[in-house]
Amino acid sequence: MIQTFTYRTEVGDREYQHTIYAKDVESSINKWLTNIEDLKNQVYSFDPISVDKIVAQFSNNRINLQKSGQLHYLTYFIDEKPQVTYIDTVRKTAPDFVARLDYLTTEAGGRKGYAASGYRPHFQIEGLNVLTSAEQIFIDKDKVYPGETVTAEIRILSTDTFAGLLYEGMDFKLAEVVRVVATGKILEVLNEKLKITSK
Numbered sequence: 001m002i003q004t005f006t007y008r009t010e011v012g013d014r015e016y017q018h019t020i021y022a023k024d025v026e027s028s029i030n031k032w033l034t035n036i037e038d039l040k041n042q043v044y045s046f047d048p049i050s051v052d053k054i055v056a057q058f059s060n061n062r063i064n065l066q067k068s069g070q071l072h073y074l075t076y077f078i079d080e081k082p083q084v085t086y087i088d089t090v091r092k093t094a095p096d097f098v099a100r101l102d103y104l105t106t107e108a109g110g111r112k113g114y115a116a117s118g119y120r121p122h123f124q125i126e127g128l129n130v131l132t133s134a135e136q137i138f139i140d141k142d143k144v145y146p147g148e149t150v151t152a153e154i155r156i157l158s159t160d161t162f163a164g165l166l167y168e169g170m171d172f173k174l175a176e177v178v179r180v181v182a183t184g185k186i187l188e189v190l191n192e193k194l195k196i197t198s199k
Contacts, residue, residue, distance in 0.1 A: 001094060001095065001153065002021050002022065002023060002095075002117075002137045002139065002153055003021070003022060003023065003024065003025075003028075003089060003090075004019060004020075004021055004089070004090035004092055004118075004137075005019070005020045005021075005022065005025060005028045005032075005087055005088065005089055005090065006018070006019055006020075006087070006088045006090055007019075007020060007028075007032050007085055007086070007087055008085065008086045008087075008088065009046075009083070009084070009085040009086070010084075011046070011050070011078065011083070016044065016045055016046060018032060018035050018036065018039075018045070019090075019118060020032050020035060021117040021118065021137050021138070021142065025065070025072050025087055025089070026065065028087070029058070029063075029065065029074070031142060032085075033054070033055055033058055034142075035142075036051050036054065037051055037055065050078050053077075053078055053079075054076060054078070057076045057077065058076075062076065062077075063075070063076045064076075070089070071086070072086075072087040072089075073085060073086045073087060074087065092155070093155060094190060094191070095137070095153035095154055095155050095190055095191075096154060096155050096156050096159065096166075096189070096190060096191040096194055097153075097154055097166060097186050097187075097188060097189045097190055097191065097194065098139075098151065098152070098153055098154070098186075098187045098188045098190065099151070099152055099154055099172075099184045099185060099186050099187055100149065100150075100151055100184060100185050100187055101136070101144070101149065101150050101151070101152055101174065101182045101183075101184045102149050102182060102183050102184070103115065103144050103145070103146055103147060103148050103149070103150070103181065103182045104146060104147070104180065104181060104182060104183070105146045105147040106146045106147075109179060109180065109181075110146040110147070110180075110181050110182070111146050111176075111181050112146070113145075113146075114143040114144060114145045114146075115136070115143070115144050115181070115182075116142060116143050117136065117137050117138045117142050117143075118135065118136070118137065119135075119136050120133045120134060120135045120136070121133075121134060121136075121174040121175055121176055121181055121182070122134070122174065122175045122176070122177070123154070123156050123172060123173075123174060124172060124173050124174075124175060125162070125165065125166075125170065125171075125172045125173075126171070126172075128161075128162075128165070130158070130161050131175070132156050132157045132158035132161060132162070133156065133157040133158075134154050134155070134156050134157075134174060135154065135155045135156075135157075136152040136153070136154050136174075137152060137153045137154075137155075138150050138151070138152050139151045139152060139153065151187070156194075159191065159193060159194060162194055163193050163194060164193075164194070164195065164196060164197040165194065165196060166186060166189050166194040166195060166196060167186065167189065167195065167196040168186055168187065168188060168189060169185065169186065170185070170186045171183065171184070171185055172184045172185075172186070
């Protein structure tokens with residue numbers, strides 16, 4: 001199961017938070033570094049010079065992962081001042097199912113930009129005129145661009161509505177209101193409550 005981590009850093013009077021999805025805390029560090037590089041020109045993340053310094057220290061094995069009970073944190077330096085980034089594990093329920101998702105191209109009506117892990121479009125199945133939010137945590141990648149295919153762990157919000165209706169091989173759609181952005185096929189139903197009672 002993919003875990004959710006929150007990286008929290010206080011620099012002066014600013015606090016930066018980044019949500020990272022990874023198999024474990026150790027593998028989340030590389031994803032955090034990629035994330036801060038992607039966001040280094042944004043107002044809600046580190047400035048480009050600080051990012052370059054953090055990445056250089058990591059490349060030179062000068063960033064240390066510390067553990068104190070359940071608490072994890074990274075120690076490093078910015079402008080010769082010690083810096084700490086706290087890593088919190090976010091407790092979530094187990095995913096409801098694993099699915100293969102085929103994101104539509106922009107030309108076919110899909111998204112204009114990428115979808116990131118944690119994205120929550122509407123989940124819909126044929127024959128049921130009800131929508132629910134479906135959080136997707138992508139396996140083996142963090143972003144999916146229009147036209148790409150990905151495997152994801154999915155949690156749906158309204159499990160009671162879909163109780164006893166889902167099965168392996170079932171097709172479904174993901175939409176932003178009425179616009180379908182992806183089609184999917186369930187590979188494995190993990191939540192016993194959702195498994196179909198009769199086909």
